[in-house]
Amino acid sequence: xxxxxxxxxxxxxxxxxxxxxxxxxxxxxxxxxxxxxxxxxxxxxxxxxxxxxxxxxxxxxxxxxxxxxxxxxxxxxxxxxxxxxxxxxxxxxxxxxxxxxxxxxxx
Numbered sequence: 001x002x003x004x005x006x007x008x009x010x011x012x013x014x015x016x017x018x019x020x021x022x023x024x025x026x027x028x029x030x031x032x033x034x035x036x037x038x039x040x041x042x043x044x045x046x047x048x049x050x051x052x053x054x055x056x057x058x059x060x061x062x063x064x065x066x067x068x069x070x071x072x073x074x075x076x077x078x079x080x081x082x083x084x085x086x087x088x089x090x091x092x093x094x095x096x097x098x099x100x101x102x103x104x105x106x107x
Contacts, residue, residue: 024043024044024099024100024101026096026097026101027039027040027042027043027092027101040066040092040101041066043092043099043100043101043102044099044100045067045070045071045074045100045102046100047099047100047102048067048071048088048090048100048102048104049071049074049078051088051104052071052074052075052080052088053078053080055086055088055106056080056081056082056083056086057075057080057082057083057086057087057088057106058075058080058082058083058084058086058087059075059086059087059088060072060075060087060088060090061087061088061089061090061107062089062090062091063091064090064091064092067090067091067092067102071088071090086106087106087107088104088105088106089104089105089106089107090102090103090104091103091104
């Protein structure tokens with residue numbers, strides 16, 4: 001029982017601290033068995049979403065599924081005053097040391 005408490009209490013403290021005050025951390029790559037995984041899918045897209053609204057973007061162009069889906073969902077659920085010619089190209093930024101860990105440009 002004491003061993004379980006010694007393991008569970010620090011885990012709960014860590015989880016609650018993260019839930020109360022989340023911090024943007026650089027994404028990392030790791031292996032699970034023979035597969036290489038990444039934590040990039042969990043980076044904050046707040047700055048990109050602000051750019052969508054600010055620049056009147058109607059369409060997102062990216063080959064990254066975990067960028068495309070949340071951004072297209074955002075556009076579908078937050079109608080913006082879009083200009084049909086505006087397209088936002090986005091990609092994960094692997095060399096960025098600071099947030100946002102996504103690069104984008106308009107075309």
